[in-house]
Amino acid sequence: MLPAKTEPNGEAYAETVLLRLITERGRPSVKIGASEQAAGISLTGPSNTKQTWVILEAKGTATSLRLKNEDGREQIVAP
Helix, strand or coil: CECCEECCCCCEECCEEEEEEECCCCCEEEEEEECCCEEEEEEECCCCCCCCEEEEEEECCEEEEEEECCCCCEEEECC
C-alpha cells in the first residue's frame, strides 16, 4: 500500500496498491498497480537495460499502451 500524496509539481496521487515482481538482481521487472482512479501493469527489459519497457494503463475513462525500446523509439497506442 502506498499512501496518497501530492508531488512538488502539484500532481496528486491516490492511495495505491502496488505489487512488484523483482529479479534475482533486485530489478522490479513487473509492476501491477491499482487505485480508485487508475490501474496498470508495467514490464521492463532485462537488468542491463534502462529504457526498454511496456506500460498498459486504464486511467479514468481512457486507456493506453506505451512501448519503448532501448534505442529510444517509443510508440503510444490509444483508442
